[in-house]
Amino acid sequence: VTRSVIVGCGAYLPQRVVTNAELAEKVETTDDWIVERTGIRSRHIAADGETTADLATHAARDALAHAGIDASEVGLIVLATATPDNTFPATAAKVQARLGCVGGPAFDVQAVCSGFVYALAVADNFIKAGQVKTALVIGAETFSRILDWNDRTTCVLFGDGAGAVVLRAEEAAGTNRDRGILSTHLHSDGTQHDLLYVDGGPSSTQTVGHLRMTGREVFRHAVVNLAQVVKEAIEANGLTASDIDWLVPHQANKRIIDGTAKKLNVSAERVVVTVERHANTSAASIPLALNEAVKDGRIQPGQLVLLEAMGGGFTWGSALVRM
Numbered sequence: 001v002t003r004s005v006i007v008g009c010g011a012y013l014p015q016r017v018v019t020n021a022e023l024a025e026k027v028e029t030t031d032d033w034i035v036e037r038t039g040i041r042s043r044h045i046a047a048d049g050e051t052t053a054d055l056a057t058h059a060a061r062d063a064l065a066h067a068g069i070d071a072s073e074v075g076l077i078v079l080a081t082a083t084p085d086n087t088f089p090a091t092a093a094k095v096q097a098r099l100g101c102v103g104g105p106a107f108d109v110q111a112v113c114s115g116f117v118y119a120l121a122v123a124d125n126f127i128k129a130g131q132v133k134t135a136l137v138i139g140a141e142t143f144s145r146i147l148d149w150n151d152r153t154t155c156v157l158f159g160d161g162a163g164a165v166v167l168r169a170e171e172a173a174g175t176n177r178d179r180g181i182l183s184t185h186l187h188s189d190g191t192q193h194d195l196l197y198v199d200g201g202p203s204s205t206q207t208v209g210h211l212r213m214t215g216r217e218v219f220r221h222a223v224v225n226l227a228q229v230v231k232e233a234i235e236a237n238g239l240t241a242s243d244i245d246w247l248v249p250h251q252a253n254k255r256i257i258d259g260t261a262k263k264l265n266v267s268a269e270r271v272v273v274t275v276e277r278h279a280n281t282s283a284a285s286i287p288l289a290l291n292e293a294v295k296d297g298r299i300q301p302g303q304l305v306l307l308e309a310m311g312g313g314f315t316w317g318s319a320l321v322r323m
């Protein structure tokens with residue numbers, strides 16, 4: 001059996017940090033309101049002219065360095081983003097050119113906040129099918145560009161950033177004690193489009209538009225869908241929640257994260273949380289959190305890590321990985 005093993009992690013956050021207090025100078029909000037409802041205290045915001053491809057390239061280089069792998073070995077780039085530099089070509093192609101590894105496939109995946117789990121699943125399937133030996137999976141976003149900075153109900157929730165992993169094909173004996181991605185589980189429900197979307201696009205309004213969200217409804221669906229998809233991952237592998245060493249959730253909201261962990265009966269010490277410093281970075285949030293916990297030594301080789309996300313579409317998904 002061929003398995004995709006995470007052999008390196010990387011991240012990049014724009015230099016500029018914007019606190020809740022700074023936002024409170026622009027819209028009618030308070031640090032207390034934001035912290036209490038979301039757990040968010042600050043977020044990174046890209047500089048003028050700094051694009052998703054810039055963030056993605058930094059994160060990719062960091063992941064390659066961590067893996068000790070030269071860019072020339074990368075046979076596939078899958079980049080999850082809802083904020084590409086251009087309508088086309090794909091931001092992944094731009095990153096590929098900058099890394100200097102042209103020739104193999106490079107494309108974007110659009111599943112908003114679930115984008116990284118979707119991209120990971122796509123790359124995993126390329127590797128399992130024997131088509132690729134080494135893949136870069138990137139989640140990169142500049143949500144600051146699509147926020148309505150006059151809408152206090154959304155602009156306080158998001159930030160910019162990028163994270164990446166390097167996947168490598170490894171032959172495994174086939175038991176679930178082996179290293180690598182054990183399974184991925186993806187879902188979508190397009191009937192919920194209007195609860196979370198960007199009100200523009202090349203084919204409809206010929207504009208980029210702004211993020212629109214019915215927060216309370218999204219919250220309600222997130223809790224239900226995430227509980228379902230983490231259960232699915234655990235049961236598909238014949239495991240129980242107590243086998244999970246680390247939960248690395250999409251970082252949208254501390255209350256959603258806590259709710260999912262509680263339903264799973266995973267204690268807070270086993271949940272990687274970055275939302276207070278990164279806010280919601282959409283497709284970048286999981287690889288950013290994973291990178292942090294791998295690099296600070298919390299996540300150790302051999303440990304079982306459960307990734308989960310939910311986002312616009314709706315889309316949702318999970319991945320179970322032995323590091």
Ligand code: ACO
Pocket residue numbers: 028029030033034037038113152153154156157196213214215216217218219222250251252253256280310311312
């Ligand atoms: N500052 C102060 N007051 C605010 C702000 C703000 N930034 N935003 C909204 N309010 C007000 C509202 O206007 C409302 O006032 P009203 O009662 O006078 O009308 C009041 O606060 C309560 O608003 P609600 O929207 O009902 O507040 P809620 O408790 O639902 O919290 C929140 C809002 C934080 C957006 C929550 O619904 C949430 O987290 N939803 C999930 C959304 C999410 O995380 N989406 C990310 C993408 S999808 C995903 O990744 C899961």
